Amino acid sequence: MTHRIAILGASGYAGGELIRLVDSHPDLESSYLGAHRKAGSTLGNVHPQLGGGDRSLGSLDPDEIPDVDLAFLALPHGASAAPAVELLDRGIRVVDLGSDFRLDTVARYVAAYDAPHPYPEELGTWAYGLPELFSDQIIGIDRVAAPGCYPTSALLALAPLYAAGVISAEGIIVDSMSGVSGAGRGAKENLMFGAVDEGVAAYGILGHRHQPEMEQGLGAVGATEPQIIFTPHLVPMQRGILSTCYASLTGDLSRNDVLAVLNAAYANAPFVDVIDQSPQTRWVVGTNRALLTAHVDPRTGRVVVLAAIDNLLKGAAGQAVQCANLMLGIDEAAGLPTAGWMP
């Protein structure tokens, strides 16, 4: 049985990847593509790389959206709350790739965004769409907030260790690098080729909104909620996130002990591989995979856990499809690539 899909925000980077994944998915078909500024354009103009010239993009007007089985919302922050609620009212499942429903309490939301939430009663009713950790909550539900790209990498790296009590709530540091596509497709001076190429810099230091999301995620699997320092960096590449995470071990564990905890946690996870080598983002770009490794420093009692993902796939569109698969009762891995290409 084929499930009918709507994609809202079809003109952005994540939207393009959703279209590509749904088009090649054995059990899904795209019934509606909606966009804001690009409504009325053809797909060939908006995403020439997709090779499917003539399909036309509709608007974001809910009245235009047909009765599909599931809608992906890949919209700017703040723009998905209203259509999400309206689609749910119509009985349409929703996977929101934005940040409107990721945080689970009003207090957390207000602290992070310094603004009231338009639908406060909705907070906490959404599943947090990281299947490797929370599949129980995702299977069969009708509303999923897909995690941010950085939290996906950091939680995959740290959650099993934190859940097992192997690392302390104190002193967790997440130091991440991201390719430029994470910042979206809109024209901004600081994202021009001439502003990004051949340089690196940190941004959002101690104030990035993915930090409370990471703390919430670890808090959900561990005894207490930790306080995390998170530093994202922009690096001159298109795709990929590498998170280098530091934490204090609670006991005298070896590297093998730590790797064993990670391996056990992901034994049945189709997209997470725990490896010996240092993960390279190039090895996962174009796929829904996450690569993890860990090193232990006996001198300082700290562990370094590294995670590499494709920010637009496992960090966005791929993970959204993975959630949709679980919501719709399809095989979790259906339609999701695990082989990429390089160079």
Added chain:
Amino acid sequence: MTHRIAILGASGYAGGELIRLVDSHPDLESSYLGAHRKAGSTLGNVHPQLGGGDRSLGSLDPDEIPDVDLAFLALPHGASAAPAVELLDRGIRVVDLGSDFRLDTVARYVAAYDAPHPYPEELGTWAYGLPELFSDQIIGIDRVAAPGCYPTSALLALAPLYAAGVISAEGIIVDSMSGVSGAGRGAKENLMFGAVDEGVAAYGILGHRHQPEMEQGLGAVGATEPQIIFTPHLVPMQRGILSTCYASLTGDLSRNDVLAVLNAAYANAPFVDVIDQSPQTRWVVGTNRALLTAHVDPRTGRVVVLAAIDNLLKGAAGQAVQCANLMLGIDEAAGLPTAGWMP
């Protein structure tokens, strides 16, 4: 029915793409992966991007190669002639991605390579594997020499016009840019990141071996064999070829006339699109597509034809699979991607 495939030269860039394409192909399965220096390594070490860790690479020793239906040879120049002949003797179909059997006469070969051919009697018995132009010769044959990456782009751009007598044999210029993967995976000082990044240069000026291949290709579709000037350039990107081709029109044609000739030639070609816009290599990277456009300069009576391909797919592994499909009686487009991703 699934056809069994051997891939020799599995450790290089084209080899990696062949593995990826065969693995996801509905009608092919890879039965043997052979490599030279990397024999004995696992696929996970050689191509970590493929996500298929444990498969082991064999050697290039013909005795090790099982009785497959078809073998792809992605070996350095000069290294495929001997195994090709041996495999053919065993009744195994061969697609050679190298240059050993592309030129059709000893004279042409000697002029290009300044060396005798080890199997001169073989020259001329192979089909030239550009299906858009020569599918008649490819269907059902047991030996195909897949074209070079630059000739693929130039012939797709120029052959229909030359065949139609629309452009003159005099004054053809092919000015091409290629990403770095075209130069292979071996360590060379001039291909280091620090030697390639942030710079462009021409190479092989007036002496590149793809120029006689282009002349042979046009000669095969037109009345006479033209003399082409070909200038390849290395640009700081991983993949993609853009060829900007210049030729003199034989009559008073408009842009629409020229586009009509191209459109007619490729009406049934699943991988060639004639477009209005200027083709970007980014739009075809990761796919087997070729994008073409043309402009006419009435002042000088010249036409400018542009072609963009992925040098490792339509220019190598993708085209090889397209040929294999025709050789094996499968749908020409089976297993070949037409939707890429960017950024």
Added chain:
Amino acid sequence: MTHRIAILGASGYAGGELIRLVDSHPDLESSYLGAHRKAGSTLGNVHPQLGGGDRSLGSLDPDEIPDVDLAFLALPHGASAAPAVELLDRGIRVVDLGSDFRLDTVARYVAAYDAPHPYPEELGTWAYGLPELFSDQIIGIDRVAAPGCYPTSALLALAPLYAAGVISAEGIIVDSMSGVSGAGRGAKENLMFGAVDEGVAAYGILGHRHQPEMEQGLGAVGATEPQIIFTPHLVPMQRGILSTCYASLTGDLSRNDVLAVLNAAYANAPFVDVIDQSPQTRWVVGTNRALLTAHVDPRTGRVVVLAAIDNLLKGAAGQAVQCANLMLGIDEAAGLPTAGWMP
């Protein structure tokens, strides 16, 4: 004696290079920096790479500009005509890096820009600021239109040969590649990192405004004005232009003959080197140098001439300073770097 300099358009890429060159110039000092949108900003904010934090940018209002000895105008097309005329009236020398005064007749201007010129009587009174070809007209004059970046490369490559009658007016093709900085610093969707990285494309095919400028330049040194086909390409790097130029030889010349013509033409040019190897843009980036070579194809009677420059230095700010040196009676090479760095 130190000459006082104003730089209008100080916030752009060329403006930044002008500031850097003037600041380190032994005989020039920057007395005024003017900008449009960035008026009121500090230099540290606008050009953090210059390391000179506190200097403040003024406006473009002529009343604010002090009585300097020479003004560089690095403004968008159309924006320099009015201030140029006003500054000249005040007795201030002007080097315009824009295109307002490059074309020498109203007819040529209207054909290129499809608009009337605001000061038609000015056209033809400006020197064309390519010192290697036109220093006689530049020395001591008060108004110079600095050439476009592409024409600089193409004219350096072709003008000596055309002046010597060695190449024909028929069949000249200029195929160029440029880094992204040539398109300016303003935010545009097609110049985003995610839109430029890892891809190449041609633009302005048969319609780029630098083509009539090239024809005018060759016409000025040769017997007749040729008709040129010019195809610019955008490549994923910050700086550098490589022009690969094709022309028909009028006689039976060898490569050495052609190189001798180039060498003779540039024997006394401090910034042009004729070399044996294929010029790489990396070798000139950061300098005011141009590297040239040529190859002859006896089969077709054509010559291929290659030229590499830094589009922001020899193609813009460096050449403007070179012109200013000649206008002010300083050594032509003063303050202009010839040693770059890589990687």
Added chain:
Amino acid sequence: MTHRIAILGASGYAGGELIRLVDSHPDLESSYLGAHRKAGSTLGNVHPQLGGGDRSLGSLDPDEIPDVDLAFLALPHGASAAPAVELLDRGIRVVDLGSDFRLDTVARYVAAYDAPHPYPEELGTWAYGLPELFSDQIIGIDRVAAPGCYPTSALLALAPLYAAGVISAEGIIVDSMSGVSGAGRGAKENLMFGAVDEGVAAYGILGHRHQPEMEQGLGAVGATEPQIIFTPHLVPMQRGILSTCYASLTGDLSRNDVLAVLNAAYANAPFVDVIDQSPQTRWVVGTNRALLTAHVDPRTGRVVVLAAIDNLLKGAAGQAVQCANLMLGIDEAAGLPTAGWMP
């Protein structure tokens, strides 16, 4: 008075920068350029970007090296010890850009390199050439070990805070990103464009030899020697290091307090700027500058200090010249650029 300089290891990246800096230095002149594999080549072939074609490179044979005032050694690890000792015996001052004399005790050296030192009695007699921290030891001395590129960035960021007792010896983490030029110019498979472009990865995790150098440097300015975790990452750019450093504050300090400590420490340092913004490597590439900033997280009591340098200048050749200036009694800043260019 001009000082005569020899540069050994002239063919590498740091060697090229040393040549460029010495050539444009008002008080230095290069009297000898020595290389290993490239002995006998011209400078034009080895460093075409320097524009100085005809100078010839000599060998590393000490007998060939004339009696200069100072020699820069930019040689691989282990290769500078012998020539350094021999040159010192001849009364020639030495700045070693390699790692042979950076560590100050045999124990530290053996721990880091797992090999005996060929001249153990030399260890501890060399000054550690980070002028912002140790100029007293550098002025007038005849032997200086220039710091590693990563330690330069980390020590500039952390040493003033550690010396002031503001940060704890426990829990220091240095997370760094470097451009590819830091890995040298030799051909290696993992440094090919096709292996580096569009990807990031950590390397040398918990085992990089710059970590003991950082610990030694902080130990030299503080009460005790700390234990540092150091994770270097390779990012796809040519130049630049960004170090993001984490440490625990010993008291209740604000961001302004921390910035004040840094500002006081570098009040007279011509190359270090403490800024408000997030430092970008692009702002310092091509210069000898270091940019620092710091942020304080009151929740966790930690400080984040960021430092950006050009690994080949402030992290290598520029710093070596800065040391040479102090050794020779010249102005510390002579001949060292502070204005770079971008894009």
